[in-house]
Amino acid sequence: MNYRRKGRRPRVFLFVLLGLLAILLFGWIVMLLWNAILPDLLNTKQISFWQAVGLLVLSKILFGFGPGGKPHHHKGPSDRLRQKFRNMSEDERKEFREAWRQRCGQWRRFPNQE
Known part of the structure; x- marks a missing residue:
């Protein structure tokens, strides 16, 4: 007997029921705010x-369901780029920084940083 699947149906039913209740609750809130x-x-x-x-359903279809999957905000260099930068020698780092300055201009994190 497969005991893992035995408890799955009540969870799926509960999830669907809670989703339906959430849609109805948000619909009621939208109606109250609109009116x-x-x-x-x-x-x-x-x-x-x-x-x-x-x-509410139309707005979710048109504007999406919020952040999910890939992050929408840039949070700095990737781990791959950090690892590459750590493995560079001082001369390679200087060349790398100079190449980025030529590409991107003089962007600095702090005004007194060179």
């Missing part, structure tokens, strides 16, 4: 709950 702010501000009509859920 509280936009009719007075932009002279729009109030929306129903299902219109709010549709608007």
